[in-house]
Amino acid sequence: MAEDDKLIDGIVGRYDGEVGMLIPMMQDVQAECGYLPVEQLRVLSKRLEVPLSRLFAVATFYSSFRLAPKGAHEVTLCMGTVCYLKGAGGISEAICKEFRVEPGGTTRDRLFSFQAVNCVGACAVAPVMLVDGRYYGGVTPSSAIEVIYGLSPHEATAEKEGAR
Amino acid sequence: MSTIASKRLNCAADLERIREQLLSLRVASAKSVHICTGPGCAAKGSPRLYELFCEAVKEAGVDVEVQAKAVGCHGLCECGPIVLIQPSDIFYQRVEEPDVAEIFRETVLGDRVIERLLYENPTTGEKAKSADEIPFYKAQKRVALACNGVVDPTKITDYIAEGGYGALAKVLSVMTPEEVISEVEVAGLRGRGGGGFPTARKWRSCREAEGSPRYVICNGDEGDPGAFMDRAIMEGNPHSVLEGMLIGAYAIGSSQGYIYVRNEYPLSVECLKQAISQAREIGLLGQNILGNSFSFDIRINRGGGAFVCGESTALMASLEGRTGEPRAKYVHTIESGLWGKPTNLNNVETWANVPAIINNGGEWFANIGTERSKGTKVFSLVGKVENTGLVEVPMGITLRRIVDEIGGGIRGDKLFKAVQTGGPSGGCIPAEHLDARVDFDELTKLGSMMGSGGMIVMDEDTCMVNVAKYFTDFLQKESCGKCTPCREGLSQMLHILSRISRGEGEVGDVEELGTLAEILEGTALCALGKTAANPVLSTIRYFRDEYDAHILDRRCPAKECRGLFRYEIDAEACKACGICLKNCPADAITGEKKVPHVINQEKCTLCGTCWEKCPFTAVKKV
Numbered sequence: 001m002a003e004d005d006k007l008i009d010g011i012v013g014r015y016d017g018e019v020g021m022l023i024p025m026m027q028d029v030q031a032e033c034g035y036l037p038v039e040q041l042r043v044l045s046k047r048l049e050v051p052l053s054r055l056f057a058v059a060t061f062y063s064s065f066r067l068a069p070k071g072a073h074e075v076t077l078c079m080g081t082v083c084y085l086k087g088a089g090g091i092s093e094a095i096c097k098e099f100r101v102e103p104g105g106t107t108r109d110r111l112f113s114f115q116a117v118n119c120v121g122a123c124a125v126a127p128v129m130l131v132d133g134r135y136y137g138g139v140t141p142s143s144a145i146e147v148i149y150g151l152s153p154h155e156a157t158a159e160k161e162g163a164r
Numbered sequence: 165m166s167t168i169a170s171k172r173l174n175c176a177a178d179l180e181r182i183r184e185q186l187l188s189l190r191v192a193s194a195k196s197v198h199i200c201t202g203p204g205c206a207a208k209g210s211p212r213l214y215e216l217f218c219e220a221v222k223e224a225g226v227d228v229e230v231q232a233k234a235v236g237c238h239g240l241c242e243c244g245p246i247v248l249i250q251p252s253d254i255f256y257q258r259v260e261e262p263d264v265a266e267i268f269r270e271t272v273l274g275d276r277v278i279e280r281l282l283y284e285n286p287t288t289g290e291k292a293k294s295a296d297e298i299p300f301y302k303a304q305k306r307v308a309l310a311c312n313g314v315v316d317p318t319k320i321t322d323y324i325a326e327g328g329y330g331a332l333a334k335v336l337s338v339m340t341p342e343e344v345i346s347e348v349e350v351a352g353l354r355g356r357g358g359g360g361f362p363t364a365r366k367w368r369s370c371r372e373a374e375g376s377p378r379y380v381i382c383n384g385d386e387g388d389p390g391a392f393m394d395r396a397i398m399e400g401n402p403h404s405v406l407e408g409m410l411i412g413a414y415a416i417g418s419s420q421g422y423i424y425v426r427n428e429y430p431l432s433v434e435c436l437k438q439a440i441s442q443a444r445e446i447g448l449l450g451q452n453i454l455g456n457s458f459s460f461d462i463r464i465n466r467g468g469g470a471f472v473c474g475e476s477t478a479l480m481a482s483l484e485g486r487t488g489e490p491r492a493k494y495v496h497t498i499e500s501g502l503w504g505k506p507t508n509l510n511n512v513e514t515w516a517n518v519p520a521i522i523n524n525g526g527e528w529f530a531n532i533g534t535e536r537s538k539g540t541k542v543f544s545l546v547g548k549v550e551n552t553g554l555v556e557v558p559m560g561i562t563l564r565r566i567v568d569e570i571g572g573g574i575r576g577d578k579l580f581k582a583v584q585t586g587g588p589s590g591g592c593i594p595a596e597h598l599d600a601r602v603d604f605d606e607l608t609k610l611g612s613m614m615g616s617g618g619m620i621v622m623d624e625d626t627c628m629v630n631v632a633k634y635f636t637d638f639l640q641k642e643s644c645g646k647c648t649p650c651r652e653g654l655s656q657m658l659h660i661l662s663r664i665s666r667g668e669g670e671v672g673d674v675e676e677l678g679t680l681a682e683i684l685e686g687t688a689l690c691a692l693g694k695t696a697a698n699p700v701l702s703t704i705r706y707f708r709d710e711y712d713a714h715i716l717d718r719r720c721p722a723k724e725c726r727g728l729f730r731y732e733i734d735a736e737a738c739k740a741c742g743i744c745l746k747n748c749p750a751d752a753i754t755g756e757k758k759v760p761h762v763i764n765q766e767k768c769t770l771c772g773t774c775w776e777k778c779p780f781t782a783v784k785k786v
Contacts, residue, residue, distance in 0.1 A: 020503075022485030023468055054486075061487040061644075062468025064427045080389030081584070081620050082546045084634055090772075118471060118638065120428050121392035123546040124204035124241030124553055133430075135207035141776075 007032060008043040019048050023058065026065060035066040063104075063117075073112040073151050076130040077103075077144075080119030083127040087140070091127060092116055094141035099148065111153055172447040175455040176333035179324065186325040194229040195272050197221075198248040200313060202237025202396055204553065205244035209261070210234075213245055216264040220272075230272055233322075236400015237392075238313035240300050241553040243283060248313070253294040256281040286550070286572065300551045303569050305532065307540045308356075308516040309556045312400035317435050320442040323403040329448055331522035332410050336456045339522075341371065344415040348518065350526030352538035357383055357474075357511030358586070358615045359691075360537075360604040366508055369498045371416045373506035378418040381502065381509040382409055384425040384432065385479060387471040388587025389638065391618035393542040394512035396554050398425065398432035401516070402439035406449070406462065408515030411522060413460045416508050421462040424479050427469040436464055471588075471642035475690050476501075476509045478644065489646045490690035511616065513542055533559030537603030541614065547584075547621035548575050557602070564598040567621055578623040581722075582706070586615030588635045588642075589695035591702025592628060611702040613695070627724035628707040629714055633661040635699035639692065650693030653684045657700060665725045669715035674704055723785035726770055730786050733774075735760040737782035744774035744783060 011028045015021035025048075029040050036059055045052040059065040077095065079088050092103065095114060101107045103116035112131075122128045125137025129144050136147060173179050199205075199214040217232035224230060238246045243257035249271050256267065259281060270276045282291040283298050292298045306312075315322040323329070335344055349364035370378060382405060386394040398405060409421050425432050440462055443449040451459045470488045472478045478488040480502045501507025517539060521529045530538045537559040543566065546552045550572030557566060563583055567573065574580050582592040591612030593600065600606050604614050622631065640654040657680050660673050681697030688694045704711060713719045720728035733744070733753075738760035745753045745761055752768040755761030763774070763783075775783040 020483065020485045021465075023482060024465060027466060027468070057487050058468070058485070062427075062470050064467075064469035081618070081634065082390045084389075085547060085620070085622065085626060085631075117428055117469070118387065118642075119389035119391070120203075121386065121395040122203040122207050123390050123392060123544060124244070125207045126546070128207065135203075137204075137207040 004039050004043050008040060008047055012044070012047050017048065019050060022048065022050065022055075023062070026055070026058065030065060035069050038067075066113075068106070069110075070113040071106040071110045072153060073132055074115070074130075075112045075148060076115045076117055076120070078118075078120045078122070078126070078128040078130075079116045080121075080123060080126070082123040083119075086126045088116075088127045091129070091139060091141050091144050095144055095148065098145050109153070111151060112148065172445075173454055174447070176337045179329055179333050179454065182321075183324050183327070183330075186321055190325065194251075196230065196250045197232045197267075197272060198235045198238075198250060198313060199232065200236070200238040200244060200246040200248075201234045202241065202244075202400060202554070203392055204237065204241025205246055208244045210245035210259075212261060213247065213259060213264060216261060217247075217268070220264060220268040224268070224273070228273065233316045234318075235314065236312045236317050237396035237554050238295075239304075239309070239554045239556075240283075240295075240298070240551060242551045247281075248295070253296075255283060255292065255295045255298070257283050300553070300555075300570055300572065303561065303565055304556055305540050305558045306556045307520050307529075307532070308397060308404070308513050308542055309400070309554070310520065311404065312396060315401055315403075317400055317402055318438055320403060320439065320446070320448075323401070327523065328403055328519075329407055331519035332407050332414075332448070333454060335411050335414055335522055336454050336458060341415045341417065344411060344522070345371070347526045348415075348521060351521045351529035352526075352533075352536075353514065353517055353521060353529065354537065354604060355511060356513035356517070356541065356616065358589070358613065360614060363510060363514055366498060366510070367412060367415050369496075370418075370506050370508040373499045375499070375504075375506050377420060377505060378416055379502045379505055379507040380409055380413045380416060380418045380421040381479070381483070381507060382421065382423040382515050383474065383476070383479060383509055383511045384423055384429070384436075385467050385474040386426055386429070386512070386616060387474045387642075388616050388618045390544065390546055390584075390620045391587060391616055392544045393554065393617045395429050395432055396544075397512050397516050397542075398429070399435045402435045403443070404516040404519055405436070405512055406439055406443055408510075408518035409462060410448070410453070410460055411518050412508065412510065412515065414458050418508070419459050419461070421460060422483055422502070423462060423464045424467060424473070424483060425464060426467040426473075433464060433466055440464070470644070471638075472644045472690075472692055475692055477690070479509070480507065487644070489644045490692070492689060513617070534601060534603045534606075536605055537614075541602065541617060543617045543619040545571050545619050545621070547619075548578065548623040548626070549573065549621045550575050559603045560601045562599050562601055563593065566602065566619065567598065571621065574621070574623050576623075578625060580621070581624050581626055582622045582628065582631075584612075584620040584622065584631070584699075585618065586613035586698070587618050588638050589613065589691070589698050590615045590618075591698045592622070592631060592706060593702075594706040611698065611705055613698070625722055625724065627665070627720050627722035628703040628710045629661065629665050629720075630722075630724050632700045632703045633658065633665055636661055636696070639696045643692065643696075647687075647689040647693060649684050649687045650689070650696065653680050653688075653693075654696055656680055657697070661700070664711065664714045665720075665728075667714065667718045667725070667728050669711075671715065673715060674708070674711050677704065726772075730765060731763055731768060731770065731772070731775055732784050732786050733761050733763055734782045734784050737780055739780050739782070741779065743777050743779065747773050747777045749773060 106113040214234045247256045353363040354360045473488040478490040482488040542556045723729040
C-alpha cells in the first residue's frame with residue numbers, strides 16, 4: 001500500500017495535483033505499471049478528490065487504457081483505411097485465429113497483447129504492423145504470423161521508431 | 165552550433181544576430197547528408213541509415229566538413245528511404261544499408277553521382293538528379309512543409325538559420341495584435357482541420373470575447389485514418405507550429421497554449437517536447453518573449469485514443485480530464501471553451517501556415533489558390549496510386565493532376581474507381597468528377613469534403629459498399645454514445661450495410677439508409693454524427709449500381725465481399741503444381757500431376773487461400 005501511495009504521490013506531484021491533468025496522470029500510471037491497477041486508481045481518486053467512478057469512466061472511454069496486465073510484447077495492427085483496403089482485415093483474422101487472441105486482448109501465455117488501432121499514420125507502407133514500437137510495412141497474413149512467432153517470451157526491449 | 169543559441173534572446177536583434185552567426189558557420193561546413201526519418205522511410209529502416217552515415221562522418225575525421233542530418237518527411241514515401249546530399253541537391257531513393265559506404269565515398273567525398281540510386285521517370289525512363297526534376301514534386305507548392313526535409317527537427321538552431329522565429333520577432337516588434345489579425349484576414353487562411361472556418365474571424369472573436377485568461381489550442385489529434393499530414397509537420401518541423409501558436413497567442417491575447425497530440429503518435433510528442441524545451445531555454449517561450457511584455461507557454465497533452473476528441477468541444481473536455489464527449493454548439497468555444505474561458509483552437513497545419521503569412525504578407529498567400537480557398541493544402545496521397553506520399557498543392561488544382569501527375573496514376577494496370585477525401589466524414593468522388601478543383605466549397609458540392617487532408621485512391625478492385633461499411637463501422641465504434649441519432653443510427657446503418665455485403669440485402673435497404681442518413685445529419689449533436697453518413701450517401705450517389713448488384717444479383721462487382729463471387733482455376737494458366745491442393749483447408753480442390761486442378765464449388769468455403777498461394781495467378785475470382 002505504501003508503495004502505491006509513493007508512486008501516485010510522485011505522479012500527482014508532477015502535475016501539481018491539477019485535476020485537469022487526470023488523463024496524463026493515468027497515462028503515467030499505465031506507463032509505470034503496464035496497466036491501471038485498481039489499487040492505484042483508488043489512491044489516485046483519493047488524492048485528487050475525484051470519485052473512482054469518474055476514473056473508471058475515463059479508463060473505459062479511451063481505448064489506450066487497460067485495466068488488465070498486458071503481454072510481454074505489444075503487437076499493434078493498423079486498421080486505417082489504406083491498411084484495410086490493402087488487406088489488414090485478413091491479417092487481423094489470421095493473427096486472431098493463429099494465436100487465439102481477440103483485438104484488445106492478450107494471449108493466454110501472455111506472449112503478446114494484440115491491438116487493432118485506427119491509423120498509425122504510416123499509410124505509405126500499408127498494411128502496417130507494429131511490434132513493440134517497431135514498424136513492419138507491407139505485411140501479409142503469413143509474414144505477420146512469422147514475425148510474431150519470432151518473438152521471445154521474455155520482456156521486450158521497446159525499440160523506438162526513428163532513432164534520432 | 166548549439167552553444168551559439170544557449171543564451172536567452174532579449175530582443176529581435178539577438179535573434180537576427182544568432183541567425184547570421186549560424187549562416188556564417190554553415191558556409192564552412194560544406195556537405196550535408198539529409199536522411200528522411202519520416203514515418204514511411206522510418207518503417208523502411210532509415211534510422212539505421214542515419215546511424216551508418218553518422219559513423220561514416222566520424223570515420224572521415226575532422227578534415228572533411230560533413231554532417232549527417234535526420235530530417236522529417238520528404239514526401240515521396242513510396243521511394244523511401246530517401247537521402248539528399250546538399251548543397252548539390254542530389255536525390256537518392258530506395259537507399260539500403262549497403263549503399264551508405266558507396267554514397268559517402270562517391271557522392272559526398274567524390275562529388276560523383278550514383279546513377280543506380282536516382283529516381284527514374286517510369287514513362288520517359290529519364291533519371292532525375294534532384295527532387296525538382298521528379299514529376300511528383302513538380303506540381304507541388306510547399307508552404308506549410310517548406311522546411312520539412314530541410315531542418316533537423318531536433319535543433320532549434322536549424323530552424324532559426326532558415327529564418328525561423330523571424331515572423332514572431334516581426335510581430336512583436338512592429339505589429340499590433342489587430343494588424344496581425346488583419347494580415348491573416350488578407351491572406352484568407354481557412355482552418356485546415358476540416359471545418360474551413362476563416363482563421364482571422366476566429367482569432368478576432370476570441371480576442372474580443374469577454375473573460376480571462378484566454379487559451380490557445382493546437383489540435384494534433386489527427387484521427388482520420390489514412391492521414392498523416394499533421395504527424396509529418398509535428399515530427400518534421402515542430403518549431404513552425406510553436407511559432408504559429410506564439411503569433412496567434414499574441415494576436416488573441418493569450419498566455420497559455422496547449423497542444424493535444426493523439427496517443428498513436430509518441431514520436432510527435434517527443435519532437436514537440438524537445439522543441440518546447442529548446443524554445444524555453446532561449447526565451448522564445450515563457451516570460452517576456454524577446455524583451456516584449458508578451459508572455460506565453462505551451463503544454464502538451466496526449467490523447468487517450470478516441471477519435472471523437474478531434475472535435476473541438478470533446479478535445480477540451482479531454483483537456484479538462486474528462487471523457488471526450490462533445491457538447492451542443494450553440495455555446496461557442498470562442499466565448500466559453502476550456503474551463504469556460506475564451507478558447508481558440510486551430511489545427512496543426514493552420515498554425516504552421518501562420519509564420520509564412522507574416523513573413524511574406526497576406527497578399528502573397530492570397531495569390532495562391534482559388535477565390536474562396538487560399539493558399540496550399542497538404543494531403544496524404546495514399547491507396548492504390550504509384551507514388552504514395554505526402555504532397556502539398558495549391559488550392560484549386562484538379563483531383564486528376566493530383567492522382568495522375570503527382571501520384572503517377574493507378575498502380576498496376578487497374579482502372580481508377582474513386583478518390584476518397586475528408587476522412588470518415590468525407591465521401592468518395594468518382595472518375596467523372598476527377599476534373600473538379602480541390603477547394604473547400606467544390607469538394608463539399610460533390611458530397612465529400614476537404615477534411616484534414618487524407619486522400620485515398622481506390623481502384624476497380626475496391627468494393628464501394630465495403631468502403632461505406634468500413635467507415636460506418638469505424639464511426640460506430642468511435643461514436644461517444646452521448647446522443648441517440650449517432651449511437652443508434654450508426655449501428656442500424658452498419659447492420660444494413662453488413663447485410664448487404666453478406667448478400668442478404670433487401671429491396672428498400674438503400675432508401676432506408678438514406679432516411680437514417682437524413683436523421684443523422686439533421687439531429688446529431690456534433691460534427692462526427694452530422695457528417696457520419698457522408699461515406700454512405702456519396703457511395704450511393706455515385707455507385708448505386710454496386711449496391712443494386714449486391715442486393716438484386718447477390719454479386720459483388722469488385723469481387724471483394726466474401727460469398728458474392730466464386731474462385732475458379734484457369735485451366736490454361738494452371739501448371740498443376742499442387743500448391744493450392746495442399747493448402748486448401750476444405751479439401752475442395754482436385755487434380756493430379758500435369759492435369760489442371762479444379763475447385764469443387766460445393767465444398768469450397770471461399771476462404772481465398774488458393775488465390776493467395778497460387779504462384780501462377782491461375783486462381784481467378786469470378
